[in-house]
Amino acid sequence: MPSRFETVPEDFLIHLRNTILGFSLESERHQFALARMAWIGLNKYNQHSRFKGCMTFTHKELEGAFGRAKFELVNRRLGMFQSTSNWYKDLHLTKGYSFAGDLRGSVAEYLTASPWPTTTRLMMTECKAVKKVPPAVASKDKSGVTTRAWGAAKKLNLVKVDLNSLAELKTVLQEWVRFICEYEGELDVASLLAKLKRAVEAIGKVCRLAMTKAAGMGYMAHH
Numbered sequence: 001m002p003s004r005f006e007t008v009p010e011d012f013l014i015h016l017r018n019t020i021l022g023f024s025l026e027s028e029r030h031q032f033a034l035a036r037m038a039w040i041g042l043n044k045y046n047q048h049s050r051f052k053g054c055m056t057f058t059h060k061e062l063e064g065a066f067g068r069a070k071f072e073l074v075n076r077r078l079g080m081f082q083s084t085s086n087w088y089k090d091l092h093l094t095k096g097y098s099f100a101g102d103l104r105g106s107v108a109e110y111l112t113a114s115p116w117p118t119t120t121r122l123m124m125t126e127c128k129a130v131k132k133v134p135p136a137v138a139s140k141d142k143s144g145v146t147t148r149a150w151g152a153a154k155k156l157n158l159v160k161v162d163l164n165s166l167a168e169l170k171t172v173l174q175e176w177v178r179f180i181c182e183y184e185g186e187l188d189v190a191s192l193l194a195k196l197k198r199a200v201e202a203i204g205k206v207c208r209l210a211m212t213k214a215a216g217m218g219y220m221a222h223h
Helices: 010-019 028-040 059-066 071-078 101-111 163-181 190-209
Strands: 081-083 097-099 122-124 158-160 219-221
Touching: 010 028, 010 101, 010 122, 028 059, 028 071, 059 071, 097 101, 101 190, 163 190, 190 219
Parallel strands: none
Antiparallel strands: 081 097, 158 219
């Protein structure tokens, strides 16, 4: 189950409601869980070690977010994620998950819209808005033990982001994408093109997380 400090931008939730058929009909708990999967799925941490181009989400994680055996039912209704038919129990590897076509296009459309003209709220589980940025260091570790080290670091919960430089970098990268696309059929540029597109998407995520009401314009909440 997502921790109470995991968030997704509110306007990303709204975008999914407007672009994914049936998304808005799901419970707010399921909407948040699906949006979270779409938001963190692009992160390197979530990339599957066995299935290339796929993400990994544990059975425990999906069950905590959707309920026992509920994710498959929800996904069958919406068709947001595709999954491999097998997993590797002995190696502790999950199924491989990937964005279905509609979701892939929706996420790309959202992220390429950066930088946005206004801030947005950060939403937690059950679609509740974050009112105050949590400290940089959690009060308890994953075992529930109170943390005593790094006391001074708990105030370092805001990271300054140079939005103007990111916007300039995004423009350059997009120009390279357009240039390379012209030769995609003639040269082996698929790998480079994929990396450039991922970089543009990463810039979009960083920009949005640095444009929130809780952290303020130009700062990213860090926990």
